[in-house]
Amino acid sequence: MSRDDLLTVNLGIIKTVAAGIKQHSPNAVVIVVSNPLDVMVLAMKQLTGFPKERVFGQAGVLDSSRFRFFVAQALGVSVRDVHAVVLGGHGDTMVPLPRYCSVGGVPLRKLMDDATIAKISKRTQDAGGEVVALLKTGSAFVSPAEASIEMAEAVLFDQKRGAARRGLPVRRVRPQGLLLRRARRDRQQGRGARPRARARQCGAGAPRHECCGREGARRRGEALSPP
Numbered sequence: 001m002s003r004d005d006l007l008t009v010n011l012g013i014i015k016t017v018a019a020g021i022k023q024h025s026p027n028a029v030v031i032v033v034s035n036p037l038d039v040m041v042l043a044m045k046q047l048t049g050f051p052k053e054r055v056f057g058q059a060g061v062l063d064s065s066r067f068r069f070f071v072a073q074a075l076g077v078s079v080r081d082v083h084a085v086v087l088g089g090h091g092d093t094m095v096p097l098p099r100y101c102s103v104g105g106v107p108l109r110k111l112m113d114d115a116t117i118a119k120i121s122k123r124t125q126d127a128g129g130e131v132v133a134l135l136k137t138g139s140a141f142v143s144p145a146e147a148s149i150e151m152a153e154a155v156l157f158d159q160k161r162g163a164a165r166r167g168l169p170v171r172r173v174r175p176q177g178l179l180l181r182r183a184r185r186d187r188q189q190g191r192g193a194r195p196r197a198r199a200r201q202c203g204a205g206a207p208r209h210e211c212c213g214r215e216g217a218r219r220r221g222e223a224l225s226p227p
């Protein structure tokens with residue numbers, strides 16, 4: 001059974017729980033644990049009507065801690081010295097980011113070869129299933145509980161956790177193809193920083209494409225730089 005197979009049953013439970021939270025604790029901050037997590041978080045947000053800052057799911061803390069543990073185990077070091085970030089959905093689509101993993105401040109890639117890192121990334125993605133296979137019935141409970149407590153404490157004590165995650169250069173972790181397609185589309189539509197700067201410079205009040213950007217240069221017969 002995958003996490004997605006739980007959808008119908010757990011949606012019913014989330015509906016009951018969301019109604020209870022809304023009625024009895026309208027100012028609550030909600031940390032959702034039920035799977036499939038991403039869908040359940042969305043359902044909880046919609047059902048409670050709470051702002052997005054007050055509804056989030058427990059995934060990245062656990063997924064990152066699993067990645068950290070496997071790295072620590074492979075290197076024979078304390079898990080407390082390993083820092084790691086795992087992004088993406090809570091499931092097979094999660095994305096461990098070895099680039100942002102360090103051990104005692106040393107980048108992981110200086111300590112481990114790519115094949116071992118790939119193996120650890122894959123094991124992290126499958127770790128939930130690994131626990132289910134060991135338990136036979138039921139899923140992991142100690143690690144999600146620990147992760148949930150960590151998140152609850154961060155909220156309760158306003159610990160400003162996750163600052164490093166917020167500081168991540170998100171554009172750089174987007175697939176390269178997407179960035180290139182977006183840049184090409186922006187150029188074609190005369191959008192983006194450079195065309196906007198040219199549009200500001202012209203000040204002629206003419207429609208942007210007639211006087212600015214690549215179209216303007218083409219009309220003026222100027223040589224075009226490669227896109």
Ligand SMILES: NC(=O)c1ccc[n+]([C@@H]2O[C@H](COP(=O)([O-])OP(=O)(O)OC[C@H]3O[C@@H](n4cnc5c(N)ncnc54)[C@H](O)[C@@H]3O)[C@@H](O)[C@H]2O)c1
Pocket residue numbers: 006010012013016017032033034035036037058059062090138139140141144
């Ligand atoms: N986000 C994560 O990292 C993560 C990790 C592990 C498990 N999970 C998910 O957490 C959920 C629970 O997993 P589990 O292994 O603890 O299951 P479980 O069956 O051991 O526990 C579920 C509990 O929910 C209670 N329950 C059922 N219907 C309810 C309702 N309408 N209102 C209130 N309580 C109700 C049951 O009595 C039971 O105590 C599952 O959806 C599982 O996939 C998430």
